[in-house]
Amino acid sequence: MTTVRTRIAPSPTGFLHLGTARTALYSWAFARHHGGHFVLRIEDTDVARSTQDSVDQILASMHWLGLDYDEGPIYQMQRLERYQAVVEQMIEAGTAYRCYCTPEELDAMREAQRARGEKTRYDGRWRPEPGKTLPAIPQGVTPVVRFRNPLDGIVSWDDLVKGPISIANEEIDDLIILRPDGVPTYNFAVVVDDWDMKITHVFRGDEHINNTPWQINIFNALGAPLPRFGHCPIILGDDGLKLSKRRGAVSVTAYEDAGYLPEAMLNYLARLGWSHGDDELFTREQMVQWFDGSHLAKSPAQWDPAKLSWVNAHYIKQADDARLAALVAAQLARLDVKAEADELLARRCALFKDRCNTTVELAQWLTMYYAEVNPSEQDLAQHVTDAIKPSLVALAAKLEALAAWDAPSINAAIKATIAEAGIKMPQLALPVRVLVCGRAQTPSIDAVLALFSREKVLERLRG
Numbered sequence: 264m265t266t267v268r269t270r271i272a273p274s275p276t277g278f279l280h281l282g283t284a285r286t287a288l289y290s291w292a293f294a295r296h297h298g299g300h301f302v303l304r305i306e307d308t309d310v311a312r313s314t315q316d317s318v319d320q321i322l323a324s325m326h327w328l329g330l331d332y333d334e335g336p337i338y339q340m341q342r343l344e345r346y347q348a349v350v351e352q353m354i355e356a357g358t359a360y361r362c363y364c365t366p367e368e369l370d371a372m373r374e375a376q377r378a379r380g381e382k383t384r385y386d387g388r389w390r391p392e393p394g395k396t397l398p399a400i401p402q403g404v405t406p407v408v409r410f411r412n413p414l415d416g417i418v419s420w421d422d423l424v425k426g427p428i429s430i431a432n433e434e435i436d437d438l439i440i441l442r443p444d445g446v447p448t449y450n451f452a453v454v455v456d457d458w459d460m461k462i463t464h465v466f467r468g469d470e471h472i473n474n475t476p477w478q479i480n481i482f483n484a485l486g487a488p489l490p491r492f493g494h495c496p497i498i499l500g501d502d503g504l505k506l507s508k509r510r511g512a513v514s515v516t517a518y519e520d521a522g523y524l525p526e527a528m529l530n531y532l533a534r535l536g537w538s539h540g541d542d543e544l545f546t547r548e549q550m551v552q553w554f555d556g557s558h559l560a561k562s563p564a565q566w567d568p569a570k571l572s573w574v575n576a577h578y579i580k581q582a583d584d585a586r587l588a589a590l591v592a593a594q595l596a597r598l599d600v601k602a603e604a605d606e607l608l609a610r611r612c613a614l615f616k617d618r619c620n621t622t623v624e625l626a627q628w629l630t631m632y633y634a635e636v637n638p639s640e641q642d643l644a645q646h647v648t649d650a651i652k653p654s655l656v657a658l659a660a661k662l663e664a665l666a667a668w669d670a671p672s673i674n675a676a677i678k679a680t681i682a683e684a685g686i687k688m689p690q691l692a693l694p695v696r697v698l699v700c701g702r703a704q705t706p707s708i709d710a711v712l713a714l715f716s717r718e719k720v721l722e723r724l725r726g
C-alpha cells in the first residue's frame with residue numbers, strides 16, 4: 264500500500280489565512296491518521312508579491328497551531344531548474360509548445376473575441392498540429408511555454424469533499440506553464456511538485472476547482488499518478504459574506520494576539536467544515552483518530568465568534584496555570600503592565616480563569632494586582648457610603664492584626680466585622696471590592712484579597 268502523503272502549499276503573499284490554516288489542519292490530520300507524511304511547501308513563484316515576512320508568519324502560525332511537518336519548507340523558487348527541465352521534456356514530447364504572442368497581440372485577440380461575443384481564450388495560433396504551418400518566429404520576443412491541452416473529452420474526478428466533478432476540455436484553453444523569465448505558473452509548478460513529492464491527497468480551497476482540470480491534464484501528460492483531490496468550501500464571515508481582511512481578523516496570528524489558545528483554534532477550525540457525530544470539543548489526538556477524510560461539509564461554513572469564544576473558554580479552564588501565567592504576563596505587557604510570570608500570577612490565573620473567554624480578558628481582570636485601580640464614581644457613590652466607612656476601618660484593623668494572610672483568616676475577619684456591625688455580607692464585600700479591586704464584581708472576596716499583599720489591601724481600604 265502506498266504511504267499517504269499530504270501537503271499544504273501557502274503562497275507567502277500575506278499572513279496564514281484562517282481558510283489555509285483549516286486546510287493545513289485537515290491535511291495534517293489526514294496524514295497523521297494514516298501514519299503518513301505531511302509536507303510544507305512555500306509557493307513563492309509570485310516573486311513580486313512574496314515576502315520573507317510572510318514566510319516567517321506562516322512558519323510561526325504553523326508552529327503555534329502545532330501542525331508539525333515531516334518535510335519542508337520546500338521553496339518553489341529553489342526548484343526552477345527542475346520545472347524548466349520538465350518543460351523541455353514536454354516540448355520534446357509534444358505536450359507543450361512555445362508561444363511567441365506578444366502581450367499586445369493577446370490583447371487584440373481578446374478584443375476581437377469580445378467584439379464577436381465569444382468567450383475570451385487563447386486561440387491556439389502557436390499550437391502545433393499535424394500539417395499546420397506555424398507563424399514565423401518573430402525577432403526579439405522571448406516566448407512563453409503553453410500546455411497543449413486536449414481539445415476534446417471530459418476531465419472528471421471524484422472529489423473527496425464535493426463528490427464527482429466533470430469539466431469538458433473544450434471549456435479550457437492552452438494555459439501558460441512557463442513565463443518568459445523562466446518562472447513556472449502556479450498550475451504547472453503545483454503538478455510537478457505534487458508529482459515529485461509523491462502527494463497522494465490534496466486538500467485545498469474550492470477556489471482551485473477550476474484549476475484542477477488543467478492540473479489533471481498535466482499529470483496525465485507527464486504520465487504521473489493522480490492524487491485524490493478534496494476542495495473545501497470557503498469560510499463565511501458572521502455576516503454571511505466571504506471572510507476577508509475588511510471584515511474582522513482573518514489571520515491566525517491575530518487570534519493568537521487576541522488571547523485564543525492554539526488547541527481552541529484547532530478544535531474550532533476542525534469543526535468548521537467537518538464533523539464527528541455531535542462532538543464539539545475534542546483533543547488533537549481524537550481528531551487524528553477520527554479524521555479519515557469523510558464527513559467534510561460540502562457547503563460553506565460560517566465563522567461564529569461566539570462559538571469560538573465558548574471553545575476557547577473551555578480550554579482556558581483546562582489550561583495549566585503556569586502556562587496561563589506566561590500567556591497572561593505577555594498580554595499584560597501589551598497593556599503596559601509589568602508582571603512576572605511567577606507562581607503568584609499562576610494562582611491569580613487559577614482564581615479568575617473560569618470567567619474568561621480569552622487570555623486578554625484574564626489579563627484585564629488581573630491588572631488589579633499589578634496597576635492602580637480606578638473605581639467608577641458610580642460604584643463609589645453606590646457602595647462606599649458614609650454609613651459603611653466605620654466598618655471598613657474596623658475591617659482594616661482586623662486584617663492588619665491577622666496572624667496569617669490567607670483566605671480562611673481573611674474570611675474570618677470579614678465575618679467578625681459583619682457580625683459586630685450587624686450588617687449583611689454584600690454591604691461590606693461590595694465596597695471592599697470597589698476600593699481594592701476597582702470593580703463591584705469579583706470571585707469570592709476572601710480568595711481575591713489573599714492574592715494581594717496585605718499592605719496593598721490596607722492601602723486601598725484606607726484610601
Ligand code: GLU
Nearest residue numbers: 272273274306453466467
Ligand atoms: N499556493 C496555492 C494557494 O495558496 C496552493 C493551492 C494548492 O494547494 O494547490 O492557494
